[in-house]
Amino acid sequence: MRALHVITGLGVGGAEQQLRLLLRHLPVRCDVVTLTNPGAVADGLRADGVRVRDLGMRSNRDLGAVPRLARLIRRGSYDLVHTHLYRACVYGRIAARLAGTTVVSTEHSLGRAEIEGRPLTRGTRELYLRTERLGAATVAVSDTVAGRLRDWGVPAARIHTVPNGVDVAAFRFDRARRQTTRAALGLPGTAFVVGGVGRLVPGKRFDLLIRAVAALPGAWLVLAGDGPEAGALRALAARLGVAGRVRFLGECGAPGGAAPDIPAVLSAVDTFASASREESFGLAVVEALAAGLPVVHAACPAIEDLPADRAPGAVRIGSASGAGDPTEELTAALRHRMEGGARRLPPPPAVDHYDIRISSRRLLDVYAQALDTPTATPTVTPTERALP
Template sequence: MRALHVITGLGVGGAEQQLRLLVRHLPVRCDVVTLTNPGAVAEGLRADGVRVLHLGMRSNRDLAAVPRLARLIRRGSYDLVHTHLYRACVYGRIAARLAGTPVVSTEHSLGHAEIEGRPLTRGTQELYLRTERLGAATVAVSETVAGRLRAWGVPAARIHTVPNGVDMAAFRFDAGGRRATRARLGIPEDAFVAGGVGRLVPGKRFDVALRAVAALPDAWLVLAGDGPEAGPLRALAARLGVTARVRFLGECGTGATAPGVPAVLGAMDTFVSASREESFGLAAVEALASGLPVVHAACPAIEDLAARVPGAIRIGSGSAAGDPTDELTAALRRLRAGGTRRLPPPSALDHYDIRLSSRRLMDVYAHATAPVTPTERAHP
């Protein structure tokens, strides 16, 4: 089987990194097309030996991108097109239908009021639903997202839940690496360090983590990621008087001075995710795989598991109405008082092993490429 993955952009982000990891583990020959921004993840995919093409889409309304993509799909003789992120799903479904190729779409970042960190409008929802009908299947990265899709009106039979996957071995704790990363970042070896990983956007509420650490003398904070809130967060750290105890690392693993996510997690004593809402919560799963306690607000990856997850501490409601700063401060104070120690990765995380996710996705691919029955042909 030959599959073409179509994604909106390939800058550093959860969906983009997940695509790279997935392509490594799928038993399928894969090429990747990015509509815009062939960034750091494109470089990583090429280093993995994956063919990456840039469609050169100029704007959200660059309709000429549709026939260009359709021609590319035809020339490649792909058996399947797999789209990721809103813009790629809308344009990719249309192009794949024009090319006569079945298409599967993964919904990575659907919230109650936002999609991919942007306000969710009626027009956005309507365009999504109209083009969703052109696909063979829609993949939800969590049961939470599957429920949101059903609430939108996507038929349950079209929704397949395939959770994001994690390469657990890549996050195994390394004491020597911890000391080296702390030295590299200028953090004392015996300091209590909280941290977060993700796009610096308002919905992630990294300001809550800053305020909590500011209330704990001698505690440190490490934030890995970039985005529009980088400037305001630095300004807030200065106002709170904690600049010397905070490390803003930018995008992990994309420069000579930026350590990768496993190394950053290894340098922490606890992980914080105060997000208002999430579609999955991949960074929290990676932190648990690294043996960290995780203090979280909204996190479907943890909440959707049937079993209790040791080391996961729930705060707040995850809603816009509640400010979990006080709860987070209290939780960090308790963890600091209890002493720092690494936890065994919870067995429940086996549900998110990348090899299992790839097998689940192959089942969806088989469903999408199965011969169409006369009834289905008559009633698309």
Template structure:
């Protein structure tokens, strides 16, 4: 089986890193086309031996991408096209249709009101639904996203749930790594370190964490990620008087040179996700794999499971004062690691790849029967 994966960009992000993690577990040869921004994940994929082609799109309305994608698909001998993220879906599915190659799509980022950080409107919803009909299946990364797709009007029989996955071994707590990472950050061994991971964009609401930090004397905040809100967050930290307690190491991967996300999670004492909404919430699952008590305001990955599978995680208020009270409770109780709950094993990357492989096989079988 030969598959072409088409993705909007390859900077450090959840969908981009999820694609990289999946490829070694799929029983297929996989090539990747990125429409824009061949960033760090493109470099990592090439180091993994994956062929990555940059299409060089100049914007959402660069229609030259459609015939170029169609030629790549038609000439590449692909059995299947798999698209990831909104722009890749609305261009990749028509291109695959024109090249007469079956396509499926994974919906990584559909929220109630936003998609990929942008407000939903009638136009992008209509375009998504129009192109969705040109594919054979749409994969939702959570039951929550599957429900949203049904509410949009995607037929039930075309929706499949394949949750995001992690390699839990990479996140296993390591006391030596904790010590090294704290030393790199100039954080003392007894300092209570609150942590968060994600792109610095408005929807993550990291400003709430900063305001809670201002009401939690003695605690420090480790905010892992980068994005357009960085300067605004730095300005807010200065206004709140917490600049000396804020650590911004930038975007980090799960492997490679330190600091890495597993090392930074090891350095933390409690993990907090303040997102307005999520399609999955992978960072929270990674935090649990690292043995971190995890607080969240929206996380389908955990909310879609029974409570006994998510021990150590708790939904909390997004009000800064109430969040500060929660953090103070952990400080008072003392920092302790937890045993990773059953949710971590449930979201094993090999298990997700196996589910996806069944969808590939079924799609090709149904395509062959129609021929």
């Protein structure tokens, strides 16, 4: 089987990194096309031996991207096209249909009111649903996302849950790596260090982590990631007088980058915090659990979709109603962790549930079913040919 993966961009992000990890474990010949931004993950894929092409899409309304992509699919004689992220799903589904190729799409980032961190609009939803019908299947990265797709009106028979996965062995705690990373980051050997990982965007609410650490004398914070909020978060740390206790690492794990990789960061910290307003999965939380860290989290379907005993080291803050002060709740939870002292936990059952090898096998089953199932041929109208 030959498959073409189409993704919106290949900068460092959760969906992008997940694609790279998946291709390492998927026993299928795969190429990748990025609509735009062939960033650090593109370099990583090429280092893994994957052929990556940049479609050079100039804007959201670059309609010429559709025939360019359709021609590329035809020339490659691919058995299946797999699309990732909103823009690639919309354009990729249309192009694959024009090329006469079966298409499967993964929904990575559908929240209650946002998609890929941007507010959902009626036009966004309508375009998504119209093009969704062009595919053979839609993959949800969590049961929570599967439920949101059903609520949107996607037929349940077309939805397949294939959770994001982690390479469990890569995150196993290493004491020597902890000491080396702490020294490299200038962290005191006995300091209590909180870790946070993700794109520095408003929805991740990293400002709450900075405020909580500011209220905990002696605590330090390490933030791994980059994004448009980086400047504002640095300014907040300075304003609260904790700039010296916060380490901003930027993008981690990029080939040739100076920052340590995420497993090294997780070895160096003592607890992990995720204050995201909403998530479609919560991969960073699972990685932290794999590293044996106690976790404090807000929205995290990866944990909430499982029985409570699958992740005993994870504590949830906040409520569905949004009542209470999230900064105070996070501060109290971190204070409790700090007073209890640094400790490592055995990776909980939730980690094995999300092993990347299991996810790859589940995805192969979706591919097999999609290739055996003929799809309807709805007409693509002109109103469906551009993003809102």
